[in-house]
Each structure stands twice: as structure tokens, then as C-alpha cells.
Amino acid sequence: MRCANGIEARQVNELFINIDPIQAGGRLTADAMKAVIAYGDGYSVCDNCRKPNRLDYINKPPIAEFHRDLAAWLNMDSVRTVPGARRGFQAITNTYVRKGDPVLLTSLSHYTEFLAIEETGGIAREIPHDADHKITADATAIKIEEVMRESGRVPVLAFIDHVDYQYGNIHDVKAIAKVAHHYDIPVLYNGAYTVGILPVDGKDLGVDFVVGSGHKSMAAPAPSGVLAATKERAAEVFRTTAIEGDVTKRKFGIKEPEMMGCTLMGATLVGLMASFPLVKERVKHFDRELENNRMVLEALLSVSGTKVLSEYPRNHTLTRVDTIASFDKVAESHKKRGFYFSGALEEKGIVGVIPGATKVWKFNTYGTTSKQARHLADAFVTIATENGLSLMK
Amino acid sequence: MRCANGIEARQVNELFINIDPIQAGGRLTADAMKAVIAYGDGYSVCDNCRKPNRLDYINKPPIAEFHRDLAAWLNMDSVRTVPGARRGFQAITNTYVRKGDPVLLTSLSHYTEFLAIEETGGIAREIPHDADHKITADATAIKIEEVMRESGRVPVLAFIDHVDYQYGNIHDVKAIAKVAHHYDIPVLYNGAYTVGILPVDGKDLGVDFVVGSGHKSMAAPAPSGVLAATKERAAEVFRTTAIEGDVTKRKFGIKEPEMMGCTLMGATLVGLMASFPLVKERVKHFDRELENNRMVLEALLSVSGTKVLSEYPRNHTLTRVDTIASFDKVAESHKKRGFYFSGALEEKGIVGVIPGATKVWKFNTYGTTSKQARHLADAFVTIATENGLSLMK
Numbered sequence: 184m185r186c187a188n189g190i191e192a193r194q195v196n197e198l199f200i201n202i203d204p205i206q207a208g209g210r211l212t213a214d215a216m217k218a219v220i221a222y223g224d225g226y227s228v229c230d231n232c233r234k235p236n237r238l239d240y241i242n243k244p245p246i247a248e249f250h251r252d253l254a255a256w257l258n259m260d261s262v263r264t265v266p267g268a269r270r271g272f273q274a275i276t277n278t279y280v281r282k283g284d285p286v287l288l289t290s291l292s293h294y295t296e297f298l299a300i301e302e303t304g305g306i307a308r309e310i311p312h313d314a315d316h317k318i319t320a321d322a323t324a325i326k327i328e329e330v331m332r333e334s335g336r337v338p339v340l341a342f343i344d345h346v347d348y349q350y351g352n353i354h355d356v357k358a359i360a361k362v363a364h365h366y367d368i369p370v371l372y373n374g375a376y377t378v379g380i381l382p383v384d385g386k387d388l389g390v391d392f393v394v395g396s397g398h399k400s401m402a403a404p405a406p407s408g409v410l411a412a413t414k415e416r417a418a419e420v421f422r423t424t425a426i427e428g429d430v431t432k433r434k435f436g437i438k439e440p441e442m443m444g445c446t447l448m449g450a451t452l453v454g455l456m457a458s459f460p461l462v463k464e465r466v467k468h469f470d471r472e473l474e475n476n477r478m479v480l481e482a483l484l485s486v487s488g489t490k491v492l493s494e495y496p497r498n499h500t501l502t503r504v505d506t507i508a509s510f511d512k513v514a515e516s517h518k519k520r521g522f523y524f525s526g527a528l529e530e531k532g533i534v535g536v537i538p539g540a541t542k543v544w545k546f547n548t549y550g551t552t553s554k555q556a557r558h559l560a561d562a563f564v565t566i567a568t569e570n571g572l573s574l575m576k
Numbered sequence: 577m578r579c580a581n582g583i584e585a586r587q588v589n590e591l592f593i594n595i596d597p598i599q600a601g602g603r604l605t606a607d608a609m610k611a612v613i614a615y616g617d618g619y620s621v622c623d624n625c626r627k628p629n630r631l632d633y634i635n636k637p638p639i640a641e642f643h644r645d646l647a648a649w650l651n652m653d654s655v656r657t658v659p660g661a662r663r664g665f666q667a668i669t670n671t672y673v674r675k676g677d678p679v680l681l682t683s684l685s686h687y688t689e690f691l692a693i694e695e696t697g698g699i700a701r702e703i704p705h706d707a708d709h710k711i712t713a714d715a716t717a718i719k720i721e722e723v724m725r726e727s728g729r730v731p732v733l734a735f736i737d738h739v740d741y742q743y744g745n746i747h748d749v750k751a752i753a754k755v756a757h758h759y760d761i762p763v764l765y766n767g768a769y770t771v772g773i774l775p776v777d778g779k780d781l782g783v784d785f786v787v788g789s790g791h792k793s794m795a796a797p798a799p800s801g802v803l804a805a806t807k808e809r810a811a812e813v814f815r816t817t818a819i820e821g822d823v824t825k826r827k828f829g830i831k832e833p834e835m836m837g838c839t840l841m842g843a844t845l846v847g848l849m850a851s852f853p854l855v856k857e858r859v860k861h862f863d864r865e866l867e868n869n870r871m872v873l874e875a876l877l878s879v880s881g882t883k884v885l886s887e888y889p890r891n892h893t894l895t896r897v898d899t900i901a902s903f904d905k906v907a908e909s910h911k912k913r914g915f916y917f918s919g920a921l922e923e924k925g926i927v928g929v930i931p932g933a934t935k936v937w938k939f940n941t942y943g944t945t946s947k948q949a950r951h952l953a954d955a956f957v958t959i960a961t962e963n964g965l966s967l968m969k
Contacts, residue, residue: 187607187850190637193614195623209618214580219616219843221579221586223609225602225791225798230588230927244583266659266799267838277695290821294828294837301819301833302670309823335887376924398618398842406659406799407617407843428683430702435687440694443662444687448793449798450612450843456578534623 195534203535204348204501207549208380208400211454213319215458218457219404219450223346227449229403234438238265238445238452249456256463257393258379259385259411261421263439264397264447264455268375270507271410272299272342272562274441275371278420279340285330287338287368289318289354291347296373308338313492316350320358327366341368343390345383346376347419350493351545360389369416375399376501378409379462380549382471397451402458405450414415475556476548482560485575486567488512492543511541513570524566531562588882593948596928597741600942601773601793604847611850612797612843620842628830631838632656642849649856650771650786652778652804654814656832656850657790664787664803664952665693665735666694667834668764671813672733672780673698678723680731682711682747684740689766701731708887709743711736713751720759734781736760738776739769741885744894744938753782753825768792769894771802772855773942774862784809790844794852800844802903864902868942869893874917875953878968879960881905885936893942904934906963917959924955 195201196210200511211219222228222244229440231243239250254262265271272295280286282304288296290309300307310326312318321343324476341363345356360370369391377383378395385393396485397407412420424435434439438444446454464536483489488508493501521539528536535546548556567574579585587604588594604612615621615637618767624636631705632643658664673679675697679801681689693700705711716734721908734756737831738749751856753763762784771788772795778786790800804808814835817828829950831837840848869890876882881901886894905913914932929937942951960967 186610188845189641190611190614190846190850192610193617193620193623193637195620196617202620203623204618205622206619211616211618216613216616217579217584217585219612219797221610222632223585223604223612223797223847224586224589224599225604225789225796226596226599227586227588229598230586230596238775244586248582258859265840266663267836270663270928271658273836290824293822294826294831297819297821297826297828298817298831298833298837301817302836306821307821309821311823370748394617398647403618403799404612404616406844424687424691424694426690426700428690428700428702431683431703433687433690435690438687438691440691443660443666443691443695447799448660450847451798453580453583454616454843456588457583460581 184207190406198550198558199529199532199534201535201547202533202559204545206378207500207547208402208533209398209405210402210550211404212402212458212461214457214461215402215404215454217400218453223450225449226444228452228536229448237437238448244453244456246452246456249459251424252459253409254411257383257411258387259393260414261309261417261444262409262411263366263421264452265408265410265442266385266407266447267398267406268373268394268396269295269407270406271297272371273302274420275392276303276305276340279369280440280557284339285334285336287326287330289339289342289344289347291318291349292342292344293348293375296342296352305339316352316492317494318354318359321360323362325396327362327368334395339368340371342371342373344373344375346499346501348376348501350503351376351497351499352494353498356390357388360524364389376499380466382466385413392420397455401455401462404451408453418510424486448552459467472500472549473497475551475553476502478553478556479548479559482563485564486510487573487575501545501547503543505543507542509567509572513514513572514541523570524552527566527569528562531558533559533562533564549566578687579642581629583631587692591945592927594928594950595939595952596736597938597940597942598792599928600893600940601769601795602791602798603795603943604797605795605851608795608797608847610919613848614844615846617829618842621845622841625893630811630830631841637846637849639845642852645852646802647804650776650778650804651780652786653807654810655802656814656835658801658803658835659844659846660791660799661766661787661789662688662692662799663799664801665680665689666695666802667694667766668733668785669693669698669832672762678727678729678731680716680734680756682735682740684709684711684742685735686741686766686768689735696778696848699908709745709885710843710887711747711752713748713755716752716755720761721875730759731761733764733878735764735766737766739892739894741769741894741897744769744890744892745887746891748781750781757782769892773859775859778804778806790848792857794848796848797844800840807905829918835945865878865942868935868944868946869895871946871949872941872952874955878957879903879949880966892938894938898936901933901962902965906965907934916963920959921955924951926952926955958962
């Protein structure tokens with residue numbers, strides 16, 4: 184079935200249980216689906232734009248109210264919407280990082296954090312993870328001292344992922360922020376896997392910025408994201424324009440240069456807004472998500488040789504496993520090689536594991552029902568036994 | 577009717593003829609509406625992402641093919657999709673503009689061009705328009721010489737809007753680019769009102785970059801846009817990442833820092849792709865659009881006292897008029913003041929004129945049928961005569 188000339192209508196989330204690591208939290212709610220159709224047209228949210236002519240002041244649809252609610256929900260002072268978390272990173276690095284400045288991130292940081300640093304000419308310095316793949320406050324302090332010793336400079340910014348994309352481990356942002364602040368380093372909390380998934384309280388964490396991803400974790404269309412700041416930092420990152428035309432003497436009011444003027448528009452913004460009531464509710468029930476994850480992971484671990492590489496027991500549904508001594512053994516002699524695994528899953532209505540991957544791979548059970556989690560658990564066990572793998576006694 | 581909790585379903589383009597200056601070219605096609613539903617979920621286009629793991633290499637949906645077609649259609653060597661034209665500007669200023677560098681734009685330039693310069697610390701220098709509100713090659717040469725004399729520096733970049741947002745006038749980009757290139761200044765063609773509306777041939781224009789807006793002129797959801805470059809400039813703006821993790825020694829393949837890695841995702845991209853066949857076709861029929869504009873503008877000019885401020889006869893459907901000596905006269909004594917005008921238009925099924933505006937205002941007839949244009953023309957004349965304004969003999 185095609186939705187347009189040459190474009191197949193996507194039905195992945197209608198026809199399958201999808202455990203893709205990055206897609207689980209970004210599935211639209213029914214309200215968001217209706218909203219993207221109603222507000223699909225380009226400048227759809229601008230019908231009632233009035234002075235001071237900035238998108239986040241529009242009352243109909245209730246964009247201004249959404250911004251206030253969003254800031255309160257994150258317990259931060261100000262918030263803006265951005266076209267993806269990465270554009271939030273970019274606004275912050277462009278404000279604080281100059282050529283040659285050292286910037287902290289971690290050995291588990293996402294590539295977009297590196298790119299945001301590269302764009303401003305900063306030097307990326309990784310805080311190493313420990314043996315458990317966790318970033319600690321101690322490691323942060325040691326790294327800051329190392330950077331100071333080597334470069335004579337204090338890092339100008341620290342990116343800390345609350346939950347990293349590699350292991351889905353939870354890192355102690357609160358303790359890390361305390362250390363960073365001891366050196367007056369502003370802390371950017373990367374909540375790409377938490378904002379919209381878990382409760383996030385920016386003030387309690389003691390961070391300067393909270394960045395979240397709409398399309399990764401807030402049931403919104405891409406590209407969308409949020410950038411929240413404390414009052415002090417908002418004055419810096421959300422400063423208003425000061426440029427002027429030399430001939431016309433034009434100025435540009437309260438537009439913000441780091442936001443490139445009006446922020447997230449149209450279908451993406453309204454999708455984010457439409458999903459927000461459900462998103463606020465769903466973060467209160469993460470225990471159910473962990474329970475489903477436990478059910479699936481225990482089934483995987485019941486296959487002899489399977490190891491979990493993420494922290495265990497799990498505190499997040501994004502999970503990394505090592506099946507070199509289990510499912511990959513089958514691949515060695517299977518006529519479809521590693522593709523037998525994703526193929527067998529697909530036959531059971533499951534997608535989201537990289538086709539061909541049987542060594543180290545990730546999955547995310549977020550958003551599954553307990554019945555679907557049961558089906559996932561049974562599917563992994565069945566595929567193991569059908570291919571002659573033994574189960575743990 | 578609500579599409580989500582607290583959000584009214586928008587029906588502006590279903591219930592009214594909408595002549596809003598910025599909304600006319602961004603209404604979705606039927607195919608785009610279907611596509612945004614099918615690809616509404618966050619990372620929807622990433623189902624079949626394979627090595628080298630960059631969005632513009634994905635074949636299903638046919639994103640890679642779309643990029644090739646788009647570059648060919650604009651007659652440029654490379655193209656990327658971006659979250660709005662402004663993000664294309666930003667990538668270019670971040671590549672070429674350093675603190676204190678003079679940058680050319682025009683006295684009719686859009687504010688987002690100023691913000692892109694401000695973000696990098698550049699100095700905005702406006703090429704003045706002439707008495708007809710046109711930017712000329714001569715004025716460009718004079719301004720370059722002036723900047724060089726005053727700052728001892730050659731401008732590092734020139735933003736030229738083919739059609740400006742204030743008057744909808746067409747400026748001679750080809751001649752201007754020739755002058756700029758005489759001084760080795762790269763030229764950014766701002767096609768926010770042309771790409772998707774008129775045929776655009778980048779090589780023939782002799783520009784270094786073509787930037788277009790999906791949500792303004794390519795029948796796509798917001799935020800979306802395109803950034804095309806010549807081969808030489810592509811190597812600069814689309815350079816690949818060189819940053820490395822100091823602990824992990826990670827590198828990030830062919831991701832591009834100015835693009836912040838993967839480019840436009842999900843519903844916005846697929847909306848742009850779904851509308852593309854119709855957009856390619858519609859640019860061939862701009863004569864019909866001008867004919868509708870002529871019909872409406874002649875009706876407005878038939879009201880004694882109305883003046884057209886845009887170049888006349890019109891070469892674009894975005895038009896600025898002065899009704900101080902016509903419709904504004906009525907507002908002086910009308911109990912609804914200036915709001916009588918937008919109110920009367922709305923009663924006739926017409927929206928898009930700023931409520932209360934009766935002095936200088938803009939409209940855009942793009943996308944109307946000839947029957948709708950006739951209705952618009954009749955509506956303006958009827959409102960004039962009903963309010964005692966006289967018509968030209």
C-alpha cells in the first residue's frame with residue numbers, strides 16, 4: 184500500500200511488536216496522529232500570531248500555555264521547543280563554547296554531542312565509565328582535574344546523559360552536577376531517553392539545562408525536542424537579538440538568535456503538545472515498563488550463553504545483550520547466517536533488532552503491553568530451542 | 577471540534593480561502609497528508625537504516641533517490657534537507673563567518689538571515705534597495721566597495737533573496753552573483769518564496785547555495801527546508817566530522833557537523849517527498865498564479881485610493897498594497913475600526929489578512945483557483961462599495 188508516489192505506507196507499529204532501541208518512545212499517541220493531520224500545513228500554528236510575534240507567545244493553539252506547563256513539569260524556569268535534542272545541544276555549545284575550549288562529555292555520549300562541540304571548535308574530553316559502564320562523580324572530578332592540568336583550562340560545559348544510548352544505564356547526574364558546579368561548569372542534562380519516559384526534576388538534579396527529544400521519547404513527530412533552562416542560564420541561551428541593519432536600522436524585537444527566531448512550528452509542535460497529557464501520565468508508570476523488560480530479559484538470559492551487558496537488574500527498558508555464545512552460535516552454520524534471527528523474529532511479528540545482528544545488540548521494550556512482553560519472551564525462547572540452543576536449568 | 581485535549585482542529589484551509597502571505601505555498605498536498613500519517617512516528621524513516629548509517633543514504637522510503645532528484649531539479653551538485661530554511665542559513669554562516677566578519681544581505685532581507693549572522697558574531701551590512709524596492713547589481717558593487725573602504729575587509733558571504741518577503745519583488749540574482757563573485761564572495765540564494773513556486777536553476781543563476789523552505793513553499797509540514805550547494809561549496813559546508821573521543825578514540829564516520837548528523841527525519845521529510853512530484857509540476861504553471869493575482873489586484877486597484885507597493889505588473893503572487901486612502905478611511909469612523917475589514921472578508925469566506933490591518937498589508941493568492949480569485953476580487957469590490965468607497969471610473 185502506497186501513501187504517495189513511490190512511498191510505501193509505513194505500518195511497522197501497526198503490524199508488528201517493534202523493539203527498535205530508538206523508536207520505542209516516539210510512537211505517536213492517537214491524539215498526536217489527529218493533531219498532525221489537523222496541523223500538517225506548513226505555517227499551521229501561525230493563524231493567530233499577534234504581537235510580539237513570537238511562536239511561543241501564541242495562545243491559539245495553546246502554545247504559550249504548553250511552554251509554561253512543560254517548564255513546570257521539568258521543574259525548570261524556562262523552556263523552548265527545538266527541532267530535535269541536537270538543536271538544543273547546538274544552542275548551548277554556541278553560547279558557551281569557543282574555539283579550543285575543553286568540553287566534558289562521557290565515554291558513553293551520543294555522537295550529536297560531539298558534533299555540537301565540533302561545530303564550535305571545542306575540544307571533546309570524555310569522562311571514562313567504570314567497569315560497570317557507569318559514569319560516576321569521582322570519575323568526573325578526576326577528569327576535570329586532568330583537563331585542568333593538561334590544558335590549564337576549566338571545561339566550559341559538561342554534557343551528562345542521564346541514560347546513555349549504549350547500555351541504557353542510569354548515571355548519577357545529581358552527584359556529577361554537584362562536582363561540575365564545584366568548578367563552575369554548567370551542566371547540560373541529556374534526557375533523550377528520560378524526558379517523556381521517566382519523571383525528570385531539573386532543580387532536584389541541580390542541572391543548568393534539561394534537553395529532551397520529542398521524536399525519541401515524547402511520542403512526537405520528528406524533528407522535535409525541548410530545551411529547558413534555569414533562570415540564570417535562560418538569560419544567556421535565550422538572550423534576545425541585538426543585531427541591527429546598518430541601512431534600515433531594523434531591529435528584530437524579542438527573537439532569540441540561538442533559537443533562530445521562532446521555534447518549533449506546525450505538525451511537529453502540535454504533535455508534541457497533543458501527546459503531552461499522556462506523556463505526563465505515562466512517566467508515572469515506568470515500573471510497569473520495567474516489569475515487561477524483566478520478563479523479556481529473563482527469557483533471553485534463560486538461553487545458555489546469553490549475557491546482559493547493561494546494568495542488571497535493569498533500571499531502563501533500553502537493554503544491551505551479548506548473544507555471541509548463544510544465538511550467534513547458530514548463525515555460524517545457518518544458511519541464512521545471522522539473518523535467521525531477525526527473520527525468525529519477524530515471522531513471529533517482531534521487528535526492531537538489526538537484521539543480521541546476533542552478537543551484541545540492543546532492544547527496547549518500552550510501550551509494550553504485558554501480553555506483548557510475554558509474546559516477546561516466548562519468541563526468544565522458542566527461536567533458541569528450535570535452533571538447538573539449550574536453556575539454563 | 578478538537579483534535580486533542582485543549583487543541584481545536586485547524587480547518588482554515590478547508591473552510592476558507594486563505595491569502596496569508598506566508599501560508600499559501602505550504603499547504604499540504606493530499607499525498608503529503610497521507611504521508612504524514614503513515615510516517616508520523618518519531619524515527620519512522622529509520623526502519624531500514626543500514627551502513628553508512630546516515631539518513632540521506634536510506635533507500636526505503638526512497639530518501640537517497642529524493643536527494644538526487646532534488647539536486648538535479650535545482651541544478652545544483654549536492655543537497656541536504658534541513659529543519660527550515662533558517663537552519664540552512666545557520667550551517668552556511670557557521671562555516672564561513674567568524675566574529676567581526678562583514679556579511680552582505682539586503683535592506684529587504686528576512687530576519688532569520690540577520691540571526692544567522694548574529695549567531696556567529698558577523699556584522700550585517702545591507703545592500704540598499706532602489707526607489708522601486710529592487711536590489712541591483714550596481715547597488716551590490718557600491719556596497720561591497722563601501723564595506724571594503726570602511727572595514728578593510730571583503731564580505732565573507734552574501735545573502736540574496738530572489739523574491740523578498742516585504743514586497744514580493746524579484747531581484748536580479750544572476751547579475752548580483754556575478755558582482756559578488758568578482759570579489760570572491762560566496763552567494764547564498766534565499767529561495768524561500770521561489771523554490772517550490774517558480775523554476776529555480778542554481779547553475780544558471782551562478783550561485784553557491786540554494787536554500788528553500790519546505791513549509792513556506794514546498795507543500796510540506798514544518799519545520800522543513802532544503803540546502804543545495806555547488807560541488808566546491810558542498811565540500812566545505814557538508815564536510816564530514818573530524819572530532820574524536822579522547823578516551824574511547826571514537827570517530828563518527830560520515831556524519832556532517834553543520835547538519836548535526838542525520839538530517840530531516842520523519843513526517844516532515846516524508847511530507848516534503850510526497851509533495852515533490854506535484855511541486856515539480858506546479859512550478860511550470862506559475863503564469864496561472866500570476867493571472868489570478870492580476871485579477872485580484874486589479875479589483876483592489878479599482879477602489880479609488882488603493883496603491884500597490886510591490887513592483888507592477890506583478891511577477892510574484894505575494895503582494896503589498898497601501899489602502900490608507902481607501903479601506904483605512906472607513907476604519908476611521910467604523911465602530912469596529914480596522915477590524916471591519918478582516919471581519920467582512922471572513923464573512924465572505926476569506927482569511928489571511930491581519931485582523932485590524934487597513935493601512936499597508938500583504939496578501940498572497942498563490943494556489944487559488946480562478947474561481948476563488950474571482951471571488952476574492954468581487955469580495956474586495958463589494959466591501960468597498962458597501963462601505964461607501966468609490967470605484968475608479
